[in-house]
Amino acid sequence: MKIGNREFELGKHTYVMGILNVTPDSFSDGGKYNTIEAALKQAEKMIEEGADIIDIGGESTRPGYTLLSDEEEIERIVPAIEAVKKRFDIPVSIDTYKGNVAKAAIEAGADLINDIWGLKYDDILAGVIAESKLPCCLMHNRKEKDYKNFMEDVLADLCETVQIAEKAGIADNKIILDPGVGFAKTYEQNLEIINKLEQLHALGYPILLGTSRKSVIGLTLDLPVEERVEGTLVTTVMGVMKKCTFVRVHDVKENKRAIQMAEAILNG
Numbered sequence: 001m002k003i004g005n006r007e008f009e010l011g012k013h014t015y016v017m018g019i020l021n022v023t024p025d026s027f028s029d030g031g032k033y034n035t036i037e038a039a040l041k042q043a044e045k046m047i048e049e050g051a052d053i054i055d056i057g058g059e060s061t062r063p064g065y066t067l068l069s070d071e072e073e074i075e076r077i078v079p080a081i082e083a084v085k086k087r088f089d090i091p092v093s094i095d096t097y098k099g100n101v102a103k104a105a106i107e108a109g110a111d112l113i114n115d116i117w118g119l120k121y122d123d124i125l126a127g128v129i130a131e132s133k134l135p136c137c138l139m140h141n142r143k144e145k146d147y148k149n150f151m152e153d154v155l156a157d158l159c160e161t162v163q164i165a166e167k168a169g170i171a172d173n174k175i176i177l178d179p180g181v182g183f184a185k186t187y188e189q190n191l192e193i194i195n196k197l198e199q200l201h202a203l204g205y206p207i208l209l210g211t212s213r214k215s216v217i218g219l220t221l222d223l224p225v226e227e228r229v230e231g232t233l234v235t236t237v238m239g240v241m242k243k244c245t246f247v248r249v250h251d252v253k254e255n256k257r258a259i260q261m262a263e264a265i266l267n268g
Contacts, residue, residue: 004091004111014240017248018051022080023060049253057095070100078108085109099124106132118161126168140180177205182214190216197242206245211235233258
């Protein structure tokens with residue numbers, strides 16, 4: 001799969017997507033990187049530590065987050081995308097579920113659209129992605145946790161997402177799926193979906209796992225957000241073992257090393 005100017009080998013390696021939140025209120029690092037200087041410094045650090053993609057987000061999606069206007073989100077993300085693309089030779093993803101924001105991000109140089117609503121929030125987003133011919137990561141999400149059979153329902157929801165993508169004209173080889181850990185799931189369901197990640201391969205798309213510092217780790221270990229690195233590493237190793245193509249993380253160096261060790265064992 002080509003993202004930006006880089007080819008990603010599917011099924012052979014787990015790549016690291018580094019999180020860059022240019023927000024004042026993200027659950028883990030809100031306010032740390034919401035100036036261009038701070039954002040560039042953090043991007044440089046993640047690249048040096050081995051990030052394969054930088055994922056820029058302008059709106060916090062933590063529980064109870066405040067919905068931003070398109071204009072406000074665009075004002076946050078466009079300068080950051082342009083600055084990172086100008087300074088560094090690395091693919092850049094934009095974390096948004098809004099069509100107008102995605103349009104602005106694409107014009108600014110974004111290489112991938114990362115949508116936490118799996119094309120089910122904004123009617124125009126699928127068309128925007130299709131027209132751009134860029135790859136996209138489509139996450140499992142829903143408004144209510146009203147599952148009859150949890151894993152079957154998740155797979156059915158993701159099938160609906162893929163159908164929306166195909167109807168809009170997004171090519172099959174441009175789609176990545178994300179199980180949506182931490183979104184519309186109970187604590188127990190978050191553990192279950194990490195444990196059963198291999199079931200998502202039945203859909204035939206590369207998988208991105210995003211668990212970094214999330215509440216499922218905090219609740220399991222009874223730890224605050226700044227002490228969840230070790231728990232995240234365990235989920236990353238699970239992702240490697242279950243053939244995820246990408247992990248989306250805050251702590252690039254530690255996760256990169258965990259992947260390298262896990263792959264050495266699996267390939268040894």
